[in-house]
Amino acid sequence: MRIADTVPLFLGYCHITKKLSQHTIKAYDGDLRTLTSSSTLTDDLYSEFLSNTIHNWLTNSDLKPATIKRRIATLKVFSRWLVKTKYIRTYPDDALSITVKLPRRLPRNLRTSEMKRLAAFSSEKNSEEKTEDREILTSRKEWDRATAKLSIEIMTLTGIRVGELTRVTPLDVDHAGRRINIQGKGNRERRVFFPDQVTSARIRRYSENAKRRFGSCEERALLVNGLGRDASEQYLRRIIRAYATEMKVERRVTPHMLRHTAATQLLEAGLDIRLVQKLLGHASITTTEIYTHVADYHLHQKIAKVNIRKRLENNR
Template identity: 50%
Template sequence: MAEACERFLNYCQVERQLSLHTIRAYRHDLSCFTGLTGAQQPLEAFSAAWIETAAQSWSSTPGLKVITVKRRVACIKAFVRWLFRRRLLSFNPLERICLEFKIPKRLPRNLRTEEIKQLVAWTPQASDHEGASRRSWDQLTARLVIEVLTLTGLRIGELVRIRPADMDRQLGQIRIVGKGNRERSVSFPDQVTLLRLRTYQEQVQRRFGDATLASALFFNGLGRPANEQYLRRVIRRYAESTQLTRRITPHMLRHTAATQLLEAGLDMRFVQRLLGHSSITTTELYTHVADHVLRSEIARANVRERLETSDN
């Protein structure tokens, strides 16, 4: 089993060219599976009962979410299909089991328009004085990252992988490599954010030198490429400084970008392309969030009054 798992992960990385994030998740899921079945078990002993037992064990584990169990089982299914296609298994165990998981539908959490305005109302300036410069740099970076995420709907993991070479300033586009190594282009609605990004890079150059510029789009206070943990932290602290009561996360900003575009009347297919969703079903979740706009417009139209008011 252990050897087969490594061969499967190598196949996912080399032939399917899945992202490192997906490979890490697969490795963890397979480790959980072999932890129950035994990493040294011969493949000849593989049975449908292994998958069912693992699913039951995970489902009964306190604190383990249904969506996590479903993801683990999906990984095992992909592993089994690969084993069967490579003839490492003489039969397909998936034909003998039926596993269904009902995941509670959770609507995306987005920011209201007034909350976004409150976030971007203040524009901090980078300080060159070492005493206060670290905090001011964090605030400057957070403010610009919030603007980029809210306008583009990028995932935070996609943002930290962007390099200046990925940007086409003339077209106002960024080349993104998203989930499943799928490429897409994300456009800015105008030149304002692009000019702010250019100003930010000029500050990076003055503060940390030319050598850093090509390695990332955003940097921490030490001149190193900003990672996800750093950006999550500075966004949270920046939001707290603007007196917002809710805890702000990068994914909330992604949801906000989608909701704002749908409320503005953009076709759902365009929103799907912008966010990099492989299925329109995922994008449709945002229509529920935007429904309050429809309700308010219906109320404003006041059809009842038009129908019942006398012409006299």
């Protein structure tokens, strides 16, 4: 059997046996499409093929380190499956024992002033929202706007990923407990919470408008596009970016920035990092720890702005 012939079998295993999300399977598929070797699958040939493939990636200036690191991670999962299914006898540790260092970059989160422009953190009795409810039923543009606002509010308050948000159905929302059941990465389930009944009321109102506009369907996603179809990640990215532009936020706003913002806000408010890890669905706390650096960075900025030394010198 050729190396390339095993890729569809591996993807089928991920889908049927492991029940991985379509997002993960799509990512694996994209990374493994480069494995087009017609070589017979033997231990020596496979190890040599991996070494050459990774060398080509590392010397390709068009590939970012993060892309190479992800591709190697995919090869490790794929190779372990090859050993498990006895297509090869030994795991190619030498070929895959390469460490790709990533430049240390702090997550981009939104400033408080930017969040105030984007998020409708106002009283539930806001008359503007009541007017908007009526327009939603007839205007496609207003539907997109309302979907963008609710998406921003949910992601900022809970820190969920945009892919997770697209999979939420009305049945996943527990209004009494003010929580949402989430199907996260690796099919790991968790719960996220919103702090008060305001978000709950806005979710109810959005669902009622969807029902009036598109008909009742409990299996439909919580967020839908202007045609009544399940909102995709691309759709949410587009309408959030458009809404941010409308609100005169100069930076390009992405759903992941909202997730970063939620994590940073929670840590700055004093929430234990272990609880933030659980809320965000991180498998390792080292992933969550990056946000402590963001909080420290802002603390450093505030301390520099206060400049205690100057205050003391001026008051001698």
